[in-house]
Amino acid sequence: MSKGTLFDKVWDLHTVNTLPSGQTQLFIGLHLIHEVTSPQAFSMLRDRGLKVLFPDRTIATVDHIVPTISQTRPFVDPMAEEMMQELEKNCKENNIRFYNIGSGGQGIVHVIAPEQGLTQPGMTIACGDSHTSTHGAFGAIAFGIGTSQVRDVLASQTLALAKLNVRKIEVNGTLPTGVYAKDVILHIIRTLGVTGGVGYAYEFAGTTFEQMSMEERMTVCNMAIEGGARCGYVNPDRVTYDYLKDRNFAPKGPEWDRAIDWWNSLRSNADAQYDDIVVFDAADIPPTVTWGITPGQGIGVNQTVPTPEELSDQDRALAQEAYSYMNLQPGQPIQGTAIDVCFIGSCTNGRISDLREAAKIAKGRFVAEGIKAFVVPGSEQVKQQAEAEGLNEIFEAAGFEWREPGCSMCLAMNPDKLVGNQISASSSNRNFKGRQGSASGRTLLMSPAMVAAAAITGQVTDVRALL
């Protein structure tokens, strides 16, 4: 078992009780909710005559169903409107702070909590959404839960959980030009597999992560779950504190100094014990693209779609399924694959730095004919900041559409969807069959800069050629 890691320390500090089953009853410091996975939880609470125990430790926003073209109420889709009203009602009845559309603080739940300074080192964070792992970038233990567990957190601010093992994933060195945080995590998942992290928390350590900005660290932790790890984290440091300082919910004045001392004390000890350690060299990581139907089916942009012979017995059957679903041939170069739709956004890559990197590629160029390309900022704050920097104008001049914030075509619960077997270049996190709104739609995951490059050339392109 691990010892002396941040995970161990935070786990112990939040342990309320050991349940008869042997599981830990863990206090949840911050609970984030959204419109999709909370309405049934509030119904369960009502059915049992329970109340929200710590209403001020739950924060709500709306992101999954919101349209990105016009957000005028009522929404055109009556089902989306109903979900919206349900959330508004539940927040009001239970005294829960709600970042609604137009509040200036609305956006994808994993984008807005860090923006507000709600996400802090040493916290436990839960949300009815698997990409809650994002918040681990701050040195928090953050994980996704289902609706019955949302109910449990509402009712008790705790969860029944079994402790995870801890794997340290060390990446050292400076990333080559044109290689981004997204490539790092796609490379890790490709190497360790989509089930490699089951039963583990991933600690991302090493100089590569130390050199990353908070937004880059969020991109990495966001996709820990795609590698099977329920949570991933980076030890808090100066970069973390600089990001947090003066944000809405960050401690202020003398509390700020005490906070830093406390946060520093939570970092994994130099002699911490891990259940497993894996080491990568940043120099070995190429711009990475997925070719298949799981986030683990990735290759370097200059590589070819693997042939069955190159794969292990375990991976072969899924590869066969992927060749036929994706309509790609084994041995075919991924570069040059024609694209239909380009999507820049999501909780993985919809932050201001992502839009800046994509805008660098788009600037002064034009989206290839026949390509639909659109940019969906991760939050109202991201949108505002991007507009203040003129990024929207760069995108629009290049032929990208500039939209309102939300999850959009990451999961296509709103009107943004692929049609038929269209293929997208997407900065999101899942390339599952049907994920982007069409049962035969296809998704290639890549960094936002690579998506912009694909939009310009109309095909999968090594972004380094356009830098």
Add this chain to the structure above:
Amino acid sequence: MSQIQTLSGRAVPLIGNDIDTDRIIPARFLKCVTFDGLGAQVFADDRDQMQGQHPFDQSQYQGATVLVANRNFGCGSSREHAPQAISKWGIRAIVSESFAEIFFGNCVAMGIPCVTADPAVVTELQQRIAANPQVSVTVDLEAMQVRVNDFVAPVQMGAGPRSMFLSGTWDACGQLVAQADRIRQTAANLPYVSWSQAAS
């Protein structure tokens, strides 16, 4: 709350690794404020594409209560809509090579035991069920076995969840709520709990 020790019933084999929750219940069906209608929509896109040949549509598997699946079942999105849809279709226990963690946790909270077995055992089960869809499959959490006629094989489940099923405490909500005093105590010892009140 009810204890869950042994479940028996006809079974449905579902072959394939990494079947994610987007496939179990596509996102468009999450536009709902209750779980009620999900049973009809389970595997909607896969069933559509297989035109009646998906196991959840095949007549021989109607009424099955045990699902036998392969590796990493239920990966991806945390949506409880996925196990809810499977359960509303009629499934009460799942045997698989492995499960994604959040999916497993959702199933525990809903009272659906998920046990794992060796790949060879899963394949054997799937073949036996396909050959004889009427056969009854038993998932026994006390003996930690799966049984089909004379075929008996070991299954695994973590000690914690297992004891929750056996003792009927799989719905943890009541136990958690009962600790209100300790919960407040733990919170009071966490420095950040008072900081955040300072927010505007």
